[in-house]
Amino acid sequence: MPDPLNPLRIVRVVAWGLIAALSAVMLYVTLSSEKPAGVAIGGPFTLTAMDGKRLNTAEVMRGRPYGVFFGFTHCPDICPTAMWELSEILRKSGPMAKDFRVFFVTVDPERDTPELLSSYISAFDNRIIGMSGTAEEIAAVARAHRAFYRKVPTPSGYTMDHTATIYLFDGKAQLWGTFDATESEENRLKKLARLLGK
Amino acid sequence: MFTTIGRMAAISVAALCLTATAHAHATFDIAEATQDSSFKGVVKIGHGCEGSPTHTVIISVPEGVIGVKPMPKSGWKLKTTTGAYARTYDYFGRPMSEGVKEIVWSDGQLKDSEYDEFVFSSRISGAVPTGPLHFPVTQLCEKGEHRWSEVAAPGVDPHSLKSPAPAVRIKAKQVAQAGGHGSHGTQTQAQHQHHAAPTASGLILHLPWTRATPPGAKVAGGFMTIENKTGTADRLIGGSFEVANVFEVHEMAMEGGVMKMRALPKGLEVPAGGKAELKPGGYHVMFIDLKRQLKEGEKLKGELVFEKAGKIPVEYIVRPIGSTSGGHAH
Numbered sequence: 308m309p310d311p312l313n314p315l316r317i318v319r320v321v322a323w324g325l326i327a328a329l330s331a332v333m334l335y336v337t338l339s340s341e342k343p344a345g346v347a348i349g350g351p352f353t354l355t356a357m358d359g360k361r362l363n364t365a366e367v368m369r370g371r372p373y374g375v376f377f378g379f380t381h382c383p384d385i386c387p388t389a390m391w392e393l394s395e396i397l398r399k400s401g402p403m404a405k406d407f408r409v410f411f412v413t414v415d416p417e418r419d420t421p422e423l424l425s426s427y428i429s430a431f432d433n434r435i436i437g438m439s440g441t442a443e444e445i446a447a448v449a450r451a452h453r454a455f456y457r458k459v460p461t462p463s464g465y466t467m468d469h470t471a472t473i474y475l476f477d478g479k480a481q482l483w484g485t486f487d488a489t490e491s492e493e494n495r496l497k498k499l500a501r502l503l504g505k
Numbered sequence: 506m507f508t509t510i511g512r513m514a515a516i517s518v519a520a521l522c523l524t525a526t527a528h529a530h531a532t533f534d535i536a537e538a539t540q541d542s543s544f545k546g547v548v549k550i551g552h553g554c555e556g557s558p559t560h561t562v563i564i565s566v567p568e569g570v571i572g573v574k575p576m577p578k579s580g581w582k583l584k585t586t587t588g589a590y591a592r593t594y595d596y597f598g599r600p601m602s603e604g605v606k607e608i609v610w611s612d613g614q615l616k617d618s619e620y621d622e623f624v625f626s627s628r629i630s631g632a633v634p635t636g637p638l639h640f641p642v643t644q645l646c647e648k649g650e651h652r653w654s655e656v657a658a659p660g661v662d663p664h665s666l667k668s669p670a671p672a673v674r675i676k677a678k679q680v681a682q683a684g685g686h687g688s689h690g691t692q693t694q695a696q697h698q699h700h701a702a703p704t705a706s707g708l709i710l711h712l713p714w715t716r717a718t719p720p721g722a723k724v725a726g727g728f729m730t731i732e733n734k735t736g737t738a739d740r741l742i743g744g745s746f747e748v749a750n751v752f753e754v755h756e757m758a759m760e761g762g763v764m765k766m767r768a769l770p771k772g773l774e775v776p777a778g779g780k781a782e783l784k785p786g787g788y789h790v791m792f793i794d795l796k797r798q799l800k801e802g803e804k805l806k807g808e809l810v811f812e813k814a815g816k817i818p819v820e821y822i823v824r825p826i827g828s829t830s831g832g833h834a835h
Contacts, residue, residue: 319760326761380719383726383791384757385764387719391827423721430719430826461768463751463793471764488759 322455348482349375349474352448354412354438357425362438364410365480372483372502373408375474377454379415379467380427387430389471389488394432396486396495403503404434412438414456414469416445475502531642531653533671534622538638540678541631544570546640547624548671553617554646561611561645562623563734565654565709566604569633570640572596573605576624581613589830591712591822594630606711611645635677637663639670641709643734652707652734707735708775708814714831715792715821717801725749725799726789727807727821728831730782733775739813741781741790742772746807746821748799749792756788766791772812785829801825 351365364373376393378386390411397404411428413419416439419427424437440448449456456469473486475498483502486495534547546564553559566573571594577583586607593602608625615621629638641654654670657663663672713729727746733739744752754773757766773788775781783789790809799805803823808816824831 322760322763322765326763380722381724381793382764383724383755383766383789384785385759387716387722387826388785388829390719395827418723426721427719455763459765459767461755462753462770466766468763468765470762471759472762487762488764 349452349476349480351480352451354440354444354448355421357421357428357437359421362436367408367436368478368480370478371406371408372475372477373410373480374486375410375412375452375476376471377412377414377449377452377456377469378471379413379469380419380423381415381466385471385488389473390428390431390435392492392495393435393473393486396492396499397432397434399492399496400499400503404499407434407499407503409435409473410438411435412445412448414445414449414454414467416440416442475499477502530669531644531651531671533640533673536671536673537676538629538673539676540629540633540635542629542678544627544629544673545624546627546673547622548640548642550615550621550623550644553615554644554649554651556617557646557648558617559615559644559646560613561609561643562613563610563643563645564608564623564625565641565643566606566608566627567633567638567640569594569630570627570638571601571604571630573608573625573627575605575608575610576626578610578613578621578623581610584609584611588711591831592632594632596628629673629675631678633675635675637672638675639672641670708733708739708811708817710809710817710819712831713819713821714824714828715799715805716824716828717826718795718799719826720798722798723793723795725792725795726755726785727792728783728785728789729819729821730780730784731775731809732780733777736777737813738777739775739811740772741775741809742812743810744790744808744819746790746792747805748796749794750796751793752807753791753793754788755791757786759786775811799823 351363353361353363356362376389378389380386393409397407411424413424419439421437421439424439428435428437452474454470456467458465459468471488474482475484475486477483484498486498529551532549534549538544548562548564550559550562568591571590575583575585585605587604588606589603590601593600610623639656644651644653651668653668655666655668656670657666663669709732711730711732713727715725715727718725731741741754743754746752754769755766756769757764773781781788801823805821805823807819807821809819810816822831
């Protein structure tokens with residue numbers, strides 16, 4: 308019988324609560340797509356890009372679809388794997404995805420400086436753009452995306468819990484769908500092709 | 506590829522058993538084979554454990570021995586464990602990347618006063634280096650056990666070992682080898698290092714691996730399967746890695762789209778007679794504050810610390826970024 312006060316269990320319950328909430332919101336967005344006043348997830352944002360300059364996603368994308376991922380570089384498994392898989396999808400999608408971009412928003416701005424993001428992301432497809440900023444800026448962008456993250460202490464420092472879903476936005480910067488971490492590559496390729504209208 | 510590991514206690518127990526029967530190690534009937542040719546392995550079991558009858562015999566198949574087929578024995582249950590090889594081998598023109606890695610004959614009855622043989626057919630790949638090739642054997646008795654798993658370190662006389670792993674001397678094929686030598690050389694190196702790893706006792710580390718890191722990354726995860734062949738549970742409580750300042754044992758889980766990672770303050774249990782699997786998306790050892798980038802193809806050393814078994818050396822193969830298993834590139 309699990310201990311009801313076990314912190315992981317609490318985290319799990321809270322996480323499932325968030326998932327339920329996110330699903331409900333997405334369902335609402337889907338159902339109310341006729342009404343422009345529906346609850347918006349995401350939307351354009353401005354953060355500091357890897358070259359240290361401020362970057363507004365709407366100015367970069369100019370009406371083209373894009374993706375957003377929340378991650379951090381002190382992440383041993385899911386982040387490099389997700390970025391590598393994404394790189395493969397971009398590569399396999401060929402020229403149709405040439406103007407597609409994915410913004411990698413760090414949830415750990417304390418450690419992920421633009422320089423570090425730049426060197427880290429150089430290992431992956433150059434359509435992935437690292438974005439950092441102040442803790443408040445990151446919190447605002449994550450809130451707009453209903454993305455969850457939080458700092459968790461470890462014996463040697465801390466790590467981050469974070470939403471590992473890749474958000475997909477259409478040309479109007481409206482949430483169009485997601486790449487789920489467990490989804491097959493084939494599915495993702497089809498999704499991306501549909502998003503890009505090919 | 507098995508790294509078999511050692512513990513002084515087990516060696517001393519084996520030493521006690523062996524005082525009376527030092528000549529009767531588990532050995533191969535014909536202890537010679539040739540690269541790139543078939544090999545029929547006959548392991549001879551000459552006695553029980555201090556008088557106690559044998560009920561199980563387990564043979565671990567080293568990397569490079571492919572297409573293994575065990576011979577069933579009347580009165581014994583036969584089971585095999587298959588897994589990915591460290592690379593793909595050519596098996597009569599057909600690529601082969603996985604196969605039998607362990608053979609278990611169990612539920613048998615072999616008295617201390619009797620003798621029996623345990624047989625398998627196999628092929629020695631051309632990638633196996635010349636010299637001794639070890640097949641660790643575990644013999645479980647009604648009371649007690651023998652772990653024939655010691656491998657002589659360089660410069661040590663194998664005859665001085667108390668509980669040596671049965672070995673087959675691999676000879677070079679008598680054909681001039683042109684081309685392809687480079688890749689064979691690499692494999693030979695890997696083989697050599699793995700077989701030279703320290704030995705004896707009940708924990709086996711299967712295929713430890715990690716991933717190449719993006720430049721600037723300060724962390725990496727280490728993965729493997731830890732198998733506990735002893736009758737007591739053990740616990741992975743710490744360790745070290747040659748190019749990291751900090752080492753922790755972690756658990757990771759995706760819960761409804763949220764990635765969570767936790768240090769395991771009490772370490773990770775390796776159940777008696779069971780396994781602990783460290784793999785992407787689950788348990789892993791975490792290398793923190795990396796001193797440099799990890800490059801694909803490297804082999805990096807470290808140490809695992811267990812509550813009971815103590816310190817055990819380990820060597821990780823660095824797989825490409827995006828690899829999901831240690832067996833093959835993505």
